[in-house]
Amino acid sequence: MSDRVHGQAAIVGAGSIGVAFAVVFSRAGWQVRMQDPDAARRMASSQELRECLDDLRQNGLLDEEPGEVAARVTVCESLADALTGADLVQECAPEREEVKRALFAQMDALAPAHAVLASSSSFLPASVYSSGLAGRARCLVAHPGNPPYLIPVIEIVPTPYTDPQVIARALQIYRQVSLAPIQVRKEAEGFVFNRLQGAVLREAYCLVRDGVADVDDVDTVIREGLGLRWSFMGPFETVDLNTRGGIGAHALKMGPSYERMGAERGQNDPWTPELVARVEAQRRAQLPLEQWSSRVRWRDLMLMSLRKLRQAATVQWPPGVKD
Numbered sequence: 001m002s003d004r005v006h007g008q009a010a011i012v013g014a015g016s017i018g019v020a021f022a023v024v025f026s027r028a029g030w031q032v033r034m035q036d037p038d039a040a041r042r043m044a045s046s047q048e049l050r051e052c053l054d055d056l057r058q059n060g061l062l063d064e065e066p067g068e069v070a071a072r073v074t075v076c077e078s079l080a081d082a083l084t085g086a087d088l089v090q091e092c093a094p095e096r097e098e099v100k101r102a103l104f105a106q107m108d109a110l111a112p113a114h115a116v117l118a119s120s121s122s123f124l125p126a127s128v129y130s131s132g133l134a135g136r137a138r139c140l141v142a143h144p145g146n147p148p149y150l151i152p153v154i155e156i157v158p159t160p161y162t163d164p165q166v167i168a169r170a171l172q173i174y175r176q177v178s179l180a181p182i183q184v185r186k187e188a189e190g191f192v193f194n195r196l197q198g199a200v201l202r203e204a205y206c207l208v209r210d211g212v213a214d215v216d217d218v219d220t221v222i223r224e225g226l227g228l229r230w231s232f233m234g235p236f237e238t239v240d241l242n243t244r245g246g247i248g249a250h251a252l253k254m255g256p257s258y259e260r261m262g263a264e265r266g267q268n269d270p271w272t273p274e275l276v277a278r279v280e281a282q283r284r285a286q287l288p289l290e291q292w293s294s295r296v297r298w299r300d301l302m303l304m305s306l307r308k309l310r311q312a313a314t315v316q317w318p319p320g321v322k323d
Helices: 016-027 039-058 066-070 079-083 097-110 164-176 193-209 215-230 235-242 247-264 273-286 289-312
Strands: 008-012 031-035 073-076 088-091 116-119 139-144 153-158 180-183
Touching (some): 008 016, 016 031, 016 139, 031 039, 031 079, 039 066, 039 073, 079 097, 164 180, 235 247, 235 289
Parallel strands (some): 031 073, 088 116, 153 180
């Protein structure tokens, strides 16, 4: 553990996301103080934490004994106790503006002056509930994948008034605890994660509504198709590798069809030549066309590895039930 950078995290809210963040920080060697106003939730959170750590250890994803990691987590009755000495405060309260506004006012008053105040909000930008605070410059959203100890992406969404040094410190902290932060460039409801997820879900609901496919059909297409590639590539790289000549050639061939499909749903967002050129320039900076063929082979080898892994998977549903 000598190579780990330790700190102290305060987790405000001991629901599933709060417990998951306690796993993330404690596994990385941080001290964690977790608080929830509900006594029953505080009691349950310790057992949930230990069960998760046991599962991680059993699957080779924890390099210490679960008890050693769990010992770094203290469940606190009061918010003041939880925030004492915190380097980062991770708010994991319900997705309600009035709840977050009240909590952020308390967090700003009680947390050390150097602490980053981060919300796990899925949709609400931090400016909605932090604009009136004296310490508003240290407030931002840090929206995780669920659960963050298995899905490492985390969206760092600053407000227009968040101090750039706070943003940099937040990015550094989340990298230190083995997450994969991205900085969202401007506030938008739902950020990046849920706007992308929402686009897929809206179309999925429409396909069921219109009788094109049923629920299991849609899930099968994602699970056995799009999701396989998306587990190690994003949508831009996926289509870049699908068409010889790269993403520019793909947009030329497929753009009109996607525009018509969007128009069916009342959407008017064409892939203009300027937008395609911008995307293509970013892709070519990542992958020059002369490397395209070798990257396609890499994709296929990754898919082979993934298929092999899935064939070897032994987890049954419900988990833990034996034949």
